[in-house]
Amino acid sequence: MSAVVVLLPLVLPSAYYYRVAALVFVFGLAAVGLNLLMGFAGQVSLGHAGFMGIGAYAVAIGPTHLGLPSWLCIVGGAGLSALVAFVVGRPILRLKGHYLAVATLGFGLLLAIAFSNEARFTGGPDGMAVPRLVVFGFSVRGAQAWYWITAASFLIGAVLALNLIESPSGRALRAIHDSEVAARVLGVDVARMKLTVFVVSAVYASVAGSYFALLNGHITPDVSGFLRSIELVAMVVLGGLGSVAGSLVGAALLVMLPQTLTSLHDYEHMALGLIIMGVMIFLRAGIVPTLARALRRA
Amino acid sequence: MSELLQFAFSGLTVGAVYALVALGFTLIYNSCEVINFAQGEFVMLGGMTTVFLGLAGVPLPLAACLAVVVTVAVGLALHRLAIEPARGSGAVVLIIITIGASIFLRGAAQVVFDKRFHSLPPFVGGDAIRIAGAAILPQSLVVLAGAVIILVLLWGFIERSLIGKAMVATAANELAARLVGIDTRATVGLSFAISAAIGALAGILITPIALTSYDIGTLLALKGFAAAMLGGIGSAVGAVVGGLLLGLLEAFAAGYVSSQYKDAVAFLVILIVLLAMPRGLFGRPPVERV
Numbered sequence: 001m002s003a004v005v006v007l008l009p010l011v012l013p014s015a016y017y018y019r020v021a022a023l024v025f026v027f028g029l030a031a032v033g034l035n036l037l038m039g040f041a042g043q044v045s046l047g048h049a050g051f052m053g054i055g056a057y058a059v060a061i062g063p064t065h066l067g068l069p070s071w072l073c074i075v076g077g078a079g080l081s082a083l084v085a086f087v088v089g090r091p092i093l094r095l096k097g098h099y100l101a102v103a104t105l106g107f108g109l110l111l112a113i114a115f116s117n118e119a120r121f122t123g124g125p126d127g128m129a130v131p132r133l134v135v136f137g138f139s140v141r142g143a144q145a146w147y148w149i150t151a152a153s154f155l156i157g158a159v160l161a162l163n164l165i166e167s168p169s170g171r172a173l174r175a176i177h178d179s180e181v182a183a184r185v186l187g188v189d190v191a192r193m194k195l196t197v198f199v200v201s202a203v204y205a206s207v208a209g210s211y212f213a214l215l216n217g218h219i220t221p222d223v224s225g226f227l228r229s230i231e232l233v234a235m236v237v238l239g240g241l242g243s244v245a246g247s248l249v250g251a252a253l254l255v256m257l258p259q260t261l262t263s264l265h266d267y268e269h270m271a272l273g274l275i276i277m278g279v280m281i282f283l284r285a286g287i288v289p290t291l292a293r294a295l296r297r298a
Numbered sequence: 299m300s301e302l303l304q305f306a307f308s309g310l311t312v313g314a315v316y317a318l319v320a321l322g323f324t325l326i327y328n329s330c331e332v333i334n335f336a337q338g339e340f341v342m343l344g345g346m347t348t349v350f351l352g353l354a355g356v357p358l359p360l361a362a363c364l365a366v367v368v369t370v371a372v373g374l375a376l377h378r379l380a381i382e383p384a385r386g387s388g389a390v391v392l393i394i395i396t397i398g399a400s401i402f403l404r405g406a407a408q409v410v411f412d413k414r415f416h417s418l419p420p421f422v423g424g425d426a427i428r429i430a431g432a433a434i435l436p437q438s439l440v441v442l443a444g445a446v447i448i449l450v451l452l453w454g455f456i457e458r459s460l461i462g463k464a465m466v467a468t469a470a471n472e473l474a475a476r477l478v479g480i481d482t483r484a485t486v487g488l489s490f491a492i493s494a495a496i497g498a499l500a501g502i503l504i505t506p507i508a509l510t511s512y513d514i515g516t517l518l519a520l521k522g523f524a525a526a527m528l529g530g531i532g533s534a535v536g537a538v539v540g541g542l543l544l545g546l547l548e549a550f551a552a553g554y555v556s557s558q559y560k561d562a563v564a565f566l567v568i569l570i571v572l573l574a575m576p577r578g579l580f581g582r583p584p585v586e587r588v
Contacts, residue, residue: 038390044390091573092569092572092573095572097389098333098389098527098531099527099572101333101393102523102524102527102568102572103568103569103572103573105520105523105565106524106564106565106566106568106569106572107565107569109520109561109562109565110562110565110566110569113559113561113562113565114562117558117559226516226520227401227516230394230397230401233390233394234394234397234398237390237391237394241390267405267409268405269401269402269404269405269408270402270405270406270409271405272398272401272402272405273398273399273400273401273402273403273404273405274398274402275398276394276395276397276398276401276402277380277395277398277399277402280384280387280391280394280395280398281380281383281384281395282383
């Protein structure tokens with residue numbers, strides 16, 4: 001994976017491609033976090049874009065209304081997301097299956113509605129501008145700079161995730177996925193582990209959301225909307241639940257799709273829906289695991 | 299007092315639509331454990347198809363019937379092409395498939411129809427009827443009456459007919475149903491068809507009041523889903539009560555608290571219900587096989 005990241009710039013012809021790639025890494029980061037929650041711990045969250053929204057608006061509101069430096073706001077946003085995830089997660093994660101899905105859905109939507117309505121702070125439905133990131137006096141601009149930042153962040157996030165998965169905590173997570181009761185019998189503190197993963201995945205999403213806002217220079221409440229949450233879930237499931245590389249593939253697919261379809265803009269939703277349905281029906285385990293299995297057999 | 303009554307009327311009208319959407323959810327969930335997020339699109343299709351057929355010159359009653367037929371066909375196609383091939387997948391995969399279907403249908407509607415809001419002439423014209431200081435549109439009464447009629451017909455069908463009993467059997471235990479000779483695939487398809495019909499009818503009934511456009515499906519599906527959860531997923535009575543209750547709560551919140559957060563009420567209620575009484579008002583306690 002690192003090889004792909006480093007070699008890719010040699011192939012990309014223009015700034016536009018760098019920008020698309022940066023977006024892929026941003027969403028890949030969020031997808032990896034969600035994958036930890038869905039693929040490994042086996043919980044479902046249909047509202048994760050809400051955390052992206054927290055991170056994104058933190059980076060917008062902080063510098064504009066509170067005068068804080070942007071990089072501090074990234075950290076602040078992540079901290080706030082972690083706090084919210086902790087507070088909300090405790091009662092919500094007691095639920096299972098469809099009930100958990102609806103609860104997370106409701107949570108994500110509540111955040112989106114709040115972002116849209118509190119126009120005084122958030123600029124309302126039209127969104128607000130995001131001041132550029134300034135690090136050590138350098139104003140970060142240009143798609144290339146963002147490419148390296150997001151790529152590095154993604155790699156760090158992926159490595160952390162893989163480490164977590166291979167560790168005893170990771171094994172505990174997978175035990176929870178297979179059977180919560182059995183895990184509890186074995187002595188795994190199920191509630192605490194689920195909450196930890198939820199908070200971790202919220203932080204991933206928040207940082208991704210902050211990057212997204214800084215990259216675009218402008219955000220709207222859509223960043224935490226239902227469709228965005230579904231896209232995140234789709235990225236995780238399409239790429240492969242439980243596969244970190246899959247999260248990147250899923251993110252790439254769903255980010256690049258609208259870009260390639262700009263000529264057929266009206267048909268974008270149709271194509272998106274068809275692809276989601278098609279992959280889910282025919283490549284059920286997700287793209288990466290299915291391909292890996294096929295390659296292993298061949 | 300009249301203000302309260304006014305909110306109650308509008309809440310019940312909108313609640314009737316939520317109730318019908320929730321009923322559609324419940325039907326499909328009961329027959330094959332799938333949460334059909336495309337349910338809202340059925341409502342959209344009913345309204346939009348009627349409008350466009352009407353614009354093309356088809357007399358409205360015929361347009362409405364054709365719209366229901368079209369929506370039922372879409373529902374059957376959804377079952378046959380998207381749900382059937384993916385049987386045996388986990389719940390998450392199936393939910394995503396129906397979400398993908400809803401996105402697809404919305405995109406198709408955008409292309410086939412257009413992006414504007416449309417209306418239909420009310421079925422029963424005339425001014426609003428005044429009751430105790432509050433006004434209610436005749437069309438609202440039509441919506442409520444329509445919902446009641448649909449409910450009664452559905453109940454009669456499921457309780458009294460052989461096919462209805464087959465649906466109940468399939469919902470209870472699919473393998474056992476197949477063993478006694480019930481074609482479970484057709485039965486599940488039938489539940490999709492009925493859900494689509496209910497959704498389409500709801501869409502046609504509400505369009506004179508609430509207008510229709512290509513993207514009303516998503517929010518309706520979410521609220522209908524919330525209503526079904528509120529009532530207890532799997533319970534038809536719960537779906538209806540949940541829908542009406544949700545409509546009322548939304549109207550009261552919009553009137554007495556803040557109309558900006560009207561949409562948030564549904565989801566706030568859902569969170570509270572799920573945390574306080576997870577199985578909803580009428581649901582069965584979930585049994586987990588270890």
